[in-house]
Amino acid sequence: EPEVTQTPSHQVTQMGQEVILRCVPISNHLYFYWYRQILGQKVEFLVSFYNNEISEKSEIFDDQFSVERPDGSNFTLKIRSTKLEDSAMYFCASTGGSYNSPLHFGNGTRLTVT
Protein backbone atom coordinates (compact mmCIF):
# COMPACT_ATOMS: atom_id res chain seq x y z
CA GLU A 1 0.00 0.00 0.00
CA PRO A 2 1.38 3.46 -0.87
CA GLU A 3 2.53 5.47 2.08
CA VAL A 4 3.73 8.91 3.09
CA THR A 5 7.44 8.92 3.89
CA GLN A 6 9.27 11.45 6.04
CA THR A 7 12.95 12.14 6.56
CA PRO A 8 14.79 12.34 8.83
CA SER A 9 13.06 10.38 11.57
CA HIS A 10 14.87 12.43 14.20
CA GLN A 11 16.53 15.84 13.88
CA VAL A 12 18.50 17.57 16.59
CA THR A 13 19.36 21.22 16.11
CA GLN A 14 20.60 24.13 18.12
CA MET A 15 18.38 27.07 18.95
CA GLY A 16 18.50 29.68 16.22
CA GLN A 17 19.37 27.25 13.44
CA GLU A 18 17.23 26.53 10.40
CA VAL A 19 15.85 23.06 9.72
CA ILE A 20 14.13 21.51 6.73
CA LEU A 21 11.82 18.58 7.24
CA ARG A 22 11.12 16.48 4.19
CA CYS A 23 8.13 14.48 3.07
CA VAL A 24 7.18 12.45 0.04
CA PRO A 25 3.37 12.30 -0.12
CA ILE A 26 1.44 9.51 -1.82
CA SER A 27 2.02 10.01 -5.51
CA ASN A 28 -1.52 10.62 -6.77
CA HIS A 29 -2.57 12.78 -3.84
CA LEU A 30 -3.37 16.44 -4.34
CA TYR A 31 -3.55 17.96 -0.87
CA PHE A 32 -0.62 18.07 1.52
CA TYR A 33 -0.41 19.00 5.16
CA TRP A 34 1.88 19.53 8.08
CA TYR A 35 0.74 18.81 11.61
CA ARG A 36 2.74 18.80 14.80
CA GLN A 37 2.42 17.14 18.19
CA ILE A 38 4.24 18.57 21.16
CA LEU A 39 4.97 15.83 23.68
CA GLY A 40 1.86 15.05 25.71
CA GLN A 41 -0.35 17.43 23.72
CA LYS A 42 -2.86 17.16 20.90
CA VAL A 43 -1.97 16.87 17.25
CA GLU A 44 -2.23 20.40 15.83
CA PHE A 45 -2.84 21.58 12.29
CA LEU A 46 -0.10 23.80 10.86
CA VAL A 47 -0.74 24.24 7.16
CA SER A 48 -2.42 22.79 4.10
CA PHE A 49 -1.08 23.05 0.56
CA TYR A 50 -2.80 22.59 -2.77
CA ASN A 51 -1.94 23.47 -6.34
CA ASN A 52 1.44 24.83 -5.30
CA GLU A 53 0.15 27.26 -2.76
CA ILE A 54 -0.94 27.40 0.85
CA SER A 55 -4.69 26.86 1.13
CA GLU A 56 -4.96 27.37 4.88
CA LYS A 57 -2.65 27.93 7.81
CA SER A 58 -3.05 28.06 11.56
CA GLU A 59 -2.02 30.84 13.90
CA ILE A 60 1.01 28.72 14.78
CA PHE A 61 2.28 28.94 11.20
CA ASP A 62 3.87 32.36 11.35
CA ASP A 63 6.74 33.90 9.36
CA GLN A 64 9.14 31.46 10.98
CA PHE A 65 7.63 28.66 8.92
CA SER A 66 7.44 28.03 5.19
CA VAL A 67 6.45 25.15 2.94
CA GLU A 68 7.50 24.22 -0.53
CA ARG A 69 6.94 21.55 -3.14
CA PRO A 70 10.17 21.97 -5.03
CA ASP A 71 10.05 19.15 -7.56
CA GLY A 72 6.59 17.61 -7.82
CA SER A 73 7.30 14.80 -5.38
CA ASN A 74 8.84 16.28 -2.23
CA PHE A 75 7.00 18.51 0.20
CA THR A 76 9.12 20.38 2.72
CA LEU A 77 8.62 22.34 5.92
CA LYS A 78 11.29 24.89 6.72
CA ILE A 79 11.60 26.30 10.21
CA ARG A 80 13.85 29.33 10.50
CA SER A 81 15.58 30.42 13.68
CA THR A 82 14.33 27.47 15.73
CA LYS A 83 13.22 27.94 19.32
CA LEU A 84 13.10 25.48 22.20
CA GLU A 85 9.31 25.39 21.96
CA ASP A 86 9.52 24.15 18.36
CA SER A 87 10.57 20.77 19.74
CA ALA A 88 7.82 18.39 18.68
CA MET A 89 6.90 15.55 16.37
CA TYR A 90 6.11 16.93 12.94
CA PHE A 91 3.78 14.89 10.76
CA CYS A 92 3.27 15.21 7.05
CA ALA A 93 -0.05 14.04 5.60
CA SER A 94 -1.78 13.86 2.25
CA THR A 95 -5.20 13.14 0.79
CA GLY A 96 -6.63 12.45 -2.61
CA GLY A 97 -8.74 15.56 -2.40
CA SER A 98 -12.34 14.38 -2.54
CA TYR A 99 -14.57 14.90 0.48
CA ASN A 100 -14.39 11.28 1.55
CA SER A 101 -10.65 10.81 1.17
CA PRO A 102 -9.00 9.73 4.41
CA LEU A 103 -5.95 11.57 5.67
CA HIS A 104 -2.76 9.52 5.36
CA PHE A 105 0.08 10.35 7.72
CA GLY A 106 3.80 9.71 7.63
CA ASN A 107 5.67 8.35 10.65
CA GLY A 108 6.83 11.82 11.60
CA THR A 109 10.08 13.65 12.27
CA ARG A 110 10.97 14.18 15.89
CA LEU A 111 12.57 17.63 16.12
CA THR A 112 14.63 18.38 19.20
CA VAL A 113 15.86 21.94 19.65
CA THR A 114 18.62 22.32 22.24
Next chain:
Amino acid sequence: KQEVTQIPAALSVPEGENLVLNCSFTDSAIYNLQWFRQDPGKGLTSLLLIQSSQREQTSGRLNASLDKSSGRSTLYIAASQPGDSATYLCAVEKNFNKFYFGSGTKLNVKP
Protein backbone atom coordinates in the same frame (compact mmCIF):
# COMPACT_ATOMS: atom_id res chain seq x y z
CA LYS B 1 -13.05 27.19 17.29
CA GLN B 2 -13.74 23.47 17.21
CA GLU B 3 -12.92 21.63 20.45
CA VAL B 4 -12.63 17.85 20.41
CA THR B 5 -12.76 15.84 23.63
CA GLN B 6 -12.12 12.14 24.09
CA ILE B 7 -13.22 10.05 27.04
CA PRO B 8 -11.74 8.11 28.71
CA ALA B 9 -8.15 9.29 28.54
CA ALA B 10 -6.95 5.77 29.28
CA LEU B 11 -8.54 2.36 29.36
CA SER B 12 -7.24 -1.03 30.41
CA VAL B 13 -9.27 -4.14 29.60
CA PRO B 14 -8.70 -7.89 29.50
CA GLU B 15 -8.40 -9.54 26.13
CA GLY B 16 -11.71 -10.43 24.50
CA GLU B 17 -13.75 -7.58 25.89
CA ASN B 18 -15.87 -5.32 23.73
CA LEU B 19 -15.21 -1.65 24.36
CA VAL B 20 -16.39 1.82 23.40
CA LEU B 21 -14.30 4.94 22.98
CA ASN B 22 -16.04 8.29 23.01
CA CYS B 23 -15.42 11.51 21.10
CA SER B 24 -17.34 14.77 21.36
CA PHE B 25 -16.99 17.99 19.42
CA THR B 26 -18.40 21.45 19.98
CA ASP B 27 -19.34 22.55 16.47
CA SER B 28 -21.63 20.21 14.54
CA ALA B 29 -20.90 21.84 11.18
CA ILE B 30 -18.31 19.35 10.01
CA TYR B 31 -17.31 17.65 6.78
CA ASN B 32 -15.97 14.36 8.09
CA LEU B 33 -14.86 12.61 11.25
CA GLN B 34 -11.93 10.27 11.19
CA TRP B 35 -10.62 7.79 13.76
CA PHE B 36 -6.90 7.09 13.89
CA ARG B 37 -4.61 4.73 15.73
CA GLN B 38 -1.22 5.92 16.98
CA ASP B 39 1.45 3.53 18.16
CA PRO B 40 4.28 4.88 20.36
CA GLY B 41 6.79 6.90 18.35
CA LYS B 42 4.90 6.27 15.14
CA GLY B 43 2.59 8.13 12.81
CA LEU B 44 -1.16 8.00 12.69
CA THR B 45 -2.94 5.18 10.91
CA SER B 46 -6.40 5.90 9.54
CA LEU B 47 -8.99 3.44 10.82
CA LEU B 48 -12.36 4.76 9.71
CA LEU B 49 -13.72 7.88 8.06
CA ILE B 50 -17.36 8.88 8.49
CA GLN B 51 -18.77 11.53 6.21
CA SER B 52 -21.09 14.08 7.80
CA SER B 53 -24.07 12.53 5.98
CA GLN B 54 -23.34 9.05 7.33
CA ARG B 55 -24.31 7.49 10.65
CA GLU B 56 -21.71 4.75 10.89
CA GLN B 57 -18.84 2.93 9.25
CA THR B 58 -17.51 -0.56 9.86
CA SER B 59 -14.18 -2.20 9.22
CA GLY B 60 -13.59 -5.67 10.60
CA ARG B 61 -13.94 -5.54 14.39
CA LEU B 62 -14.26 -1.77 14.38
CA ASN B 63 -17.47 0.20 14.14
CA ALA B 64 -17.64 3.98 14.30
CA SER B 65 -20.86 5.92 14.71
CA LEU B 66 -21.58 9.59 14.24
CA ASP B 67 -24.36 11.74 15.70
CA LYS B 68 -23.56 15.07 14.19
CA SER B 69 -26.43 16.98 15.76
CA SER B 70 -25.29 16.10 19.26
CA GLY B 71 -21.60 16.39 18.43
CA ARG B 72 -20.69 12.81 19.32
CA SER B 73 -18.92 9.84 17.82
CA THR B 74 -18.09 6.45 19.25
CA LEU B 75 -15.58 3.82 18.22
CA TYR B 76 -16.63 0.30 19.11
CA ILE B 77 -13.97 -2.39 19.20
CA ALA B 78 -15.25 -5.95 19.34
CA ALA B 79 -13.35 -8.85 20.89
CA SER B 80 -10.31 -6.76 21.80
CA GLN B 81 -6.81 -8.21 21.34
CA PRO B 82 -3.42 -7.24 22.80
CA GLY B 83 -2.46 -5.98 19.35
CA ASP B 84 -5.19 -3.35 19.67
CA SER B 85 -3.14 -1.63 22.38
CA ALA B 86 -2.42 1.89 21.12
CA THR B 87 -3.70 5.44 21.40
CA TYR B 88 -6.89 6.10 19.48
CA LEU B 89 -7.44 9.60 18.15
CA CYS B 90 -10.61 11.21 16.91
CA ALA B 91 -10.27 14.04 14.37
CA VAL B 92 -13.00 16.33 13.07
CA GLU B 93 -12.76 18.07 9.71
CA LYS B 94 -14.27 21.46 10.40
CA ASN B 95 -13.19 23.25 7.25
CA PHE B 96 -12.26 21.32 4.17
CA ASN B 97 -8.82 19.80 4.74
CA LYS B 98 -8.33 21.17 8.28
CA PHE B 99 -8.68 18.61 11.07
CA TYR B 100 -9.05 19.17 14.80
CA PHE B 101 -7.82 16.33 17.00
CA GLY B 102 -8.78 15.08 20.40
CA SER B 103 -6.20 14.16 23.02
CA GLY B 104 -6.78 10.47 22.44
CA THR B 105 -7.68 7.41 24.47
CA LYS B 106 -4.74 5.22 25.43
CA LEU B 107 -5.92 1.62 25.27
CA ASN B 108 -4.17 -1.30 26.93
CA VAL B 109 -5.52 -4.77 26.22
CA LYS B 110 -4.11 -7.30 28.68
CA PRO B 111 -3.47 -10.87 27.55
